[in-house]
Amino acid sequence: MSLRNDLLKLLRENISTDAPLTLAEPKNLDYGDYATNIALRLAKTRQKAPPVIAQELCAALNQKTADFVFTEIHGFINIKIRDACLRRELGRITPDYGRPAAGESPAGQKILLEYVSANPTGPLHIGHGRWAVLGDIIARVLSYCGQQVTKEFYINDAGRQINNFIASVHAVRHGQPPPEDGYHGTYITELAGLDGDPVELMLSRQKADLKNIRAEFDSWFSEKTLHQSGAVERALAALQKQNAVYTRDGALWFKSTDYGDDKDRVLVRSSGEKTYFTADIAYHQDKLDRGFDRLINIWGADHHGYIPRVQAALKALAGQTAPLTVILGQLVNLYRGGEPVKMSKRTGELITLQEVAAEIGVDAVRYFLAMRSADTALDFDLELAKKQSNDNPVYYVQYAHARICSILRQAGAAQGEAASRLRALTAASPELHPAERVLILKIIRLPEELEAVSQSYHIHRLCSYAQELAALFHNFYHECRVISADTATTAARLQIIRATQTVLKIILDLLAVTAPEQM
RNA sequence: GCGCCUGUAGCUCAGGGGAUAGAGCAUCUGCCUUCUAAGCAGAGGGUCGUAUGUUCGAUUCAUACCAGGCGCGCCA
Numbered sequence: 001m002s003l004r005n006d007l008l009k010l011l012r013e014n015i016s017t018d019a020p021l022t023l024a025e026p027k028n029l030d031y032g033d034y035a036t037n038i039a040l041r042l043a044k045t046r047q048k049a050p051p052v053i054a055q056e057l058c059a060a061l062n063q064k065t066a067d068f069v070f071t072e073i074h075g076f077i078n079i080k081i082r083d084a085c086l087r088r089e090l091g092r093i094t095p096d097y098g099r100p101a102a103g104e105s106p107a108g109q110k111i112l113l114e115y116v117s118a119n120p121t122g123p124l125h126i127g128h129g130r131w132a133v134l135g136d137i138i139a140r141v142l143s144y145c146g147q148q149v150t151k152e153f154y155i156n157d158a159g160r161q162i163n164n165f166i167a168s169v170h171a172v173r174h175g176q177p178p179p180e181d182g183y184h185g186t187y188i189t190e191l192a193g194l195d196g197d198p199v200e201l202m203l204s205r206q207k208a209d210l211k212n213i214r215a216e217f218d219s220w221f222s223e224k225t226l227h228q229s230g231a232v233e234r235a236l237a238a239l240q241k242q243n244a245v246y247t248r249d250g251a252l253w254f255k256s257t258d259y260g261d262d263k264d265r266v267l268v269r270s271s272g273e274k275t276y277f278t279a280d281i282a283y284h285q286d287k288l289d290r291g292f293d294r295l296i297n298i299w300g301a302d303h304h305g306y307i308p309r310v311q312a313a314l315k316a317l318a319g320q321t322a323p324l325t326v327i328l329g330q331l332v333n334l335y336r337g338g339e340p341v342k343m344s345k346r347t348g349e350l351i352t353l354q355e356v357a358a359e360i361g362v363d364a365v366r367y368f369l370a371m372r373s374a375d376t377a378l379d380f381d382l383e384l385a386k387k388q389s390n391d392n393p394v395y396y397v398q399y400a401h402a403r404i405c406s407i408l409r410q411a412g413a414a415q416g417e418a419a420s421r422l423r424a425l426t427a428a429s430p431e432l433h434p435a436e437r438v439l440i441l442k443i444i445r446l447p448e449e450l451e452a453v454s455q456s457y458h459i460h461r462l463c464s465y466a467q468e469l470a471a472l473f474h475n476f477y478h479e480c481r482v483i484s485a486d487t488a489t490t491a492a493r494l495q496i497i498r499a500t501q502t503v504l505k506i507i508l509d510l511l512a513v514t515a516p517e518q519m
Numbered sequence: 520g521c522g523c524c525u526g527u528a529g530c531u532c533a534g535g536g537g538a539u540a541g542a543g544c545a546u547c548u549g550c551c552u553u554c555u556a557a558g559c560a561g562a563g564g565g566u567c568g569u570a571u572g573u574u575c576g577a578u579u580c581a582u583a584c585c586a587g588g589c590g591c592g593c594c595a
Contacts (some may be wrong), residue, residue, distance in 0.1 A: 028538070037537060040575075050575085074538065075575095119595070159595060251593055262521080262591085269593040276595045304523050305590045330524060331589070372532070375524060377588060379531085391544070391557085399557050407554050464533060467542075478550090478559045519557065 002098075002447035003089050007034060007068065007079065014061055017042060023079075032071070032078030033441055040075050050075030083432045086440045087492075093499040097506060098447040100146045108147040112287050113139050115298035116210070117154040120202045121165040123187055123352040124209050126369075126380055127300065127332040132215035132353075133369040134329055135298050137459045140510045145454040150292070152219040153210075154283060157199055158227055159276055169198040185350060209354045213362050214512040226282045232274055235282035235317075236267060244316045254281075259312035281313040288318055295324045304328050327457050329374040335381040351382070360385045363513045367394035370511055371463035393467050397504065398516050400470035404501040405517040407482050411494055430489060435479035436496055439472045443503050459511075466507045473500050 004023060011021050019041040026035045039054035046053055054072035061070045061077075067085040071078050115135030118128050139149045156162075168182035172192035178184055191198050203220075210216065226232050236252075239245050244255050250270030254277075257264055267278045287295050299306070307326050314322035334341040334351060341351055357365050359382065368385060371393065372378050432440070442465075449465050452458070482493040508515040 022536095024535095024537080026538075027540080031538075035538090040537080043575075076538075156595065161595060249593080253593095266593045271593075273593085275593070280595095301524065301589055303590080303595095307523090328523075333588090376532080377525075384531090393543070395557055396543090399555080403555055403558085410554055460533080464542085467533095471542085474558055475560090477554080481554070483554050519555075 002451075003081065003085075003444050004034070004448050010061070010065060010068070011036065011038070014064060015057060026078065029438070031073060031076070032069075032080045034079040034081075036077050036079070037075075039072070039077060043075075081441070083437070086432065086437070086444070089444045090440055090495055090499050093443065093502050095502055095506065097502065098450045099144055109293040110291060111142060111147050111149045111294045111296060112152055112290070112292040113142075113149055113296045113298070114152045114154055114287075116215075117156065118206060119156045119161055119165075120199050120206065121161055121183060122185060122202070123350070123354065124206050125350055125353055126334050126356050129213060129353040129356070129365065130329060130332050130369045130374075130378065131298050131300070132210055132213060133366050134327075134374055134459060136215040137370055137462070137511060138296075138298075138327075138457050140512065141450060141453050141459065141462075144506075144510060145450060147454075150219055151217045152221055153217045155203065155220055155222045155224075156276075157203075158223045158279065162199060165202075166198050209352070209357075212354065213357055213365060221283070221286075223279055223283070226279050226286070227274075231282040231286060232279050235285050236274075236278065238285070238317055239267070239281070239313070242316050254309075254313065254316075256309050256312035256316075259315040261308040261312045265309050277309060277313075280310060281317070284310060284314055284324070285317055288314075293323060296327060297324065298327045298329060301328050301330045327374065330377040332369075332378045332380050335379060335384075337383040338381065341382075356380075356382065356385075363394050363398070364392050366511060366513055367392060367463065371460050373458065373460050393463065394513055395519075397466045397470045397508065398514070399519055400473045401501060401504045401508065401515045402517060402519040403477060404473070404497045404504070407497060408494070408501070411483055411490075430492065433476075433480050435472075435476040436493070439469075439476045439500065440496065442469050442472050443499050446503050446506065462507055462511060466504065466511075469500065469504060469507075473497075473504075 008021065008023060011023075015021065015038060017038060019038065021036060021038055023034045023036055026032055039050040039057060042048075042053050043050045051072055051074070054075055054077050058070040058072050058077055061068070067082055069080045069082065071080070113135055115131045116124075116128055118124055124132075135151065139151050142149045164179070164181070165183050168178035168184070168188050169191050171178045171182070172189055178188060191201055194201055207217075207220075236245070239254060244258065245267065246253050246255060251266045252268035253264045254267050255264055265277055266275055267281075268274050284295065307328075310326075311322055311324060314324055336351075360368075364385070368380070369378070445465075449461060453461050476496075480493060482490065482497060484490055505515045
């Protein structure tokens with residue numbers, strides 16, 4: 001439960017309205033810590049001027065609580081949180097801050113989150129890295145917020161491209177060039193030099209690369225097994241049972257237009273081969289059979305046209321309430337010194353995720369990929385990333401954490417500190433310094449921030465939040481000396497920086513970026 | 520042609536029905552005998568793509584248009 005929610009509850013209980021009650025964060029701190037425009041919205045129905053309504057509401061609300069001060073300005077109700085209330089909230093900040101308390105929320109949903117799912121025909125590149133980081137962080141946030149998340153990688157180890165890939169490696173192993181339309185990268189030569197199934201070799205390399213950037217999966221699901229187990233046949237039969245297929249031009253079609261798609265789709269080619277789509281239907285059926293409440297797929301924007309047909313298949317198989325959400329991410333364009341780098345497995349000219357991570361560091365790669373909205377195409381310039389790694393915001397955030405650790409080290413033995421804190425809490429708390437105030441206000445917004453991220457999947461907000469928090473801390477650091485002869489102030493400020501440290505650590509852990517104790 | 524994403528400071532991008540639109544980089548100016556200067560403070564820099572509409576109020580929502588990216592296979 002966040003302070004914001006407490007406030008909303010108070011407003012709802014004391015203002016009768018059908019209009020949505022919203023809380024904004026005022027741009028100007030003189031106005032207050034929160035603001036609501038409800039009086040402006042009520043003006044019409046209540047036939048009164050907004051300032052009059054607002055003043056009446058403020059008077060009533062101020063009677064109800066000692067935690068907030070309500071004042072009317074220009075028809076808005078501005079809300080200031082009292083220092084005592086802020087200090088009390090600070091006392092609640094633990095390494096679990098923002099997690100739903102036991103019994104506070106209904107049992108977590110079982111969620112299957114599928115992402116990356118690259119073809120095992122080549123090394124992962126920076127684009128895969130974006131999905132890996134996006135999915136990994138979403139999983140961490142959802143888990144933190146009480147959901148049961150399974151992270152799954154779908155291995156596309158069936159189909160033409162696999163045969164082509166194996167043929168390419170085999171050709172090199174026999175001293176011949178790969179087929180014209182085969183795979184040509186230097187990694188093909190490397191694989192040819194190793195013993196064993198090229199697909200297995202490639203897959204284990206992908207697993208290692210993902211592990212290296214701290215994006216590990218719970219489950220690796222093989223497409224091939226869907227064919228072997230008969231699951232694909234069963235999916236076809238299920239669609240047939242729904243009367244959702246027909247034959248035309250020697251092929252078997254799914255009537256996906258009956259379920260919202262813009263054209264029908266081939267399930268079995270006239271050659272008798274099943275399409276990728278058919279296996280994918282079986283795959284999604286399997287996900288449902290495993291008892292997940294919600295399915296989330298992360299796909300590159302180049303696959304967006306594929307969404308309606310998968311949704312159509314799920315509707316046909318599972319009814320109208322297909323529980324699938326697809327998160328689309330725009331693509332990553334790789335540059336080196338302003339020149340675009342083609343990422344083609346066929347030509348073999350490619351820069352791998354592993355190489356990028358080695359060049360600029362895992363923390364920086366993760367942060368770089370996480371900090372931009374997934375809705376925006378990302379231009380990733382290797383030269384720039386290397387040059388900027390010293391200016392990378394990730395270090396700014398980490399530096400704040402390290403600085404706090406340093407102060408805490410110097411604050412001395414834990415016992416002495418605990419004793420002085422006790423004294424501080426029993427003494428009358430001094431009025432908060434403006435720099436302390438804005439820092440605490442930012443700290444206590446963690447729960448609402450996490451809630452927003454878990455609902456929108458906009459993980460870049462975590463980075464914005466972390467940077468804002470770090471900035472407010474750095475400002476506080478210059479404005480307010482923590483360790484001084486004044487034991488009460490020292491103890492109160494140690495509590496503030498501990499809370500800052502805790503929240504920074506929570507965010508960095510969710511981003512899976514290290515939180516160094518010194519830099 | 521149809522669909523999805525994007526258009527905000529010189530550059531890279533946040534934000535978002537409300538009050539004076541923000542950050543980083545770059546440029547300029549101050550701040551280390553005191554808890555880490557990978558830091559802080561300040562200055563300059565904006566028709567929020569264009570036009571209509573909804574609204575007390577639009578940069579935010581809706582529609583159309585313009586520009587860029589991606590997609591529209593019996594490929595995966």
